Amino acid sequence: MKTDLGSKVMLYPTPVLVVGTYDINGKPNAMTAAWGGVCCSDPPCVTISLRKATYTYGSLMEIKAYTVNVPGDQYVKIADYLGMVSGRNEDKFAVTGLTPVKSDFVNAPYISEFPLNLECNVVHIADLGLHTLFVGEIVNVKVDSEVYDNATKPLIEQIRPLIFAFDSRGYYSLGRKVGKAFSDGKTIGTQTMK
Numbered sequence: 001m002k003t004d005l006g007s008k009v010m011l012y013p014t015p016v017l018v019v020g021t022y023d024i025n026g027k028p029n030a031m032t033a034a035w036g037g038v039c040c041s042d043p044p045c046v047t048i049s050l051r052k053a054t055y056t057y058g059s060l061m062e063i064k065a066y067t068v069n070v071p072g073d074q075y076v077k078i079a080d081y082l083g084m085v086s087g088r089n090e091d092k093f094a095v096t097g098l099t100p101v102k103s104d105f106v107n108a109p110y111i112s113e114f115p116l117n118l119e120c121n122v123v124h125i126a127d128l129g130l131h132t133l134f135v136g137e138i139v140n141v142k143v144d145s146e147v148y149d150n151a152t153k154p155l156i157e158q159i160r161p162l163i164f165a166f167d168s169r170g171y172y173s174l175g176r177k178v179g180k181a182f183s184d185g186k187t188i189g190t191q192t193m194k
Contacts, residue, residue, distance in 0.1 A: 009166050016079050016162035016171065019048055020067035020100065020109045020117075021059040023087070028100035028109040030092050031056040032083030034164040035131060036068070044138040046118060049131040055087040060122060060134055065106040068136070070116040073160040073173035080171070105140040115159045117142040 014034045021029050033056075035049035046068055050057045060066060071079045078096050085092060093100050100109035103119045110117035120136025127133075147158040156174060163172050 012165070013163035013172075013174065014166065016071065016164050017048060018069040018071055018079060018082055018111060018114065019050075019056055020069055020111060021056050021065070022063055022108060023055070023059045024062045027087075027091075028093055029055060029059060029087035030069070030082050030098065030100070030109075030111060031087065032079050034083075034166070039135060045123065045135050046120060046138060047133055047135050049128065049133045051131055057132060061125075063107055064122040065103075065108040066120050066122070066134070066136055067103060067106070067108045067110040068118040068120060069111040069114040070118075070159065070161050071111075071114045073162055073171075075114065076162060076171050076173075079162060103140070110142060115144040115147045116154060116161075 015037060017033050017036045019031050019033050021031075023029060031050075031054060033048050033050060036047050039045050039047045048066070048068065050060070056066075078098065081096065082092055085095075092098075098114075099112035101112050103110055106119045106121050108119065110119065118136075118138050119140040119142070120138050122134050123137045124135035125132060126135075143154045148154045157177065160173050163174060164170075165172060
């Protein structure tokens with residue numbers, strides 16, 4: 001039997017993404033956002049959704065570029081801080097010791113210490129209500145050499161990305177592979193499902 005919970009934000013997994021931007025004066029900022037993900041494969045695009053009240057929202061409306069930085073689970077406390085404090089009031093890079101690096105491809109900083117960085121130009125903006133959706137076309141991806149087996153295959157087991165659970169307000173780590181995509185499902189009709 002199922003229980004109706006009503007209209008809620010409850011989708012798993014919700015990735016923990018750290019959005020890197022420059023403000024109008026060129027000051028780097030980073031903000032944790034859990035509302036985001038892949039939205040197109042050709043051209044490659046990701047979305048982030050932010051409240052208008054955030055400092056990052058104003059930067060995106062002005063500069064139209066951002067990075068999506070994927071922290072490993074060892075950065076859980078820093079990721080939480082980056083989502084709790086406004087860049088209007090604090091220099092988050094000075095406080096955390098993280099290193100902002102100017103992208104060669106977009107007008108936004110990426111975070112050197114985080115293992116995976118997507119460099120994006122804003123191609124669509126949609127006001128959804130409390131949040132505004134920014135669609136960014138990925139123009140470059142950077143990955144640390146320690147977390148990939150070749151230039152195109154990052155290893156999630158070594159990145160150990162975080163997810164956020166809205167209902168429990170908790171962070172969780174990903175990494176254990178449990179099946180192979182685009183092949184295991186082919187045998188559903190001939191095997192007993194677990």
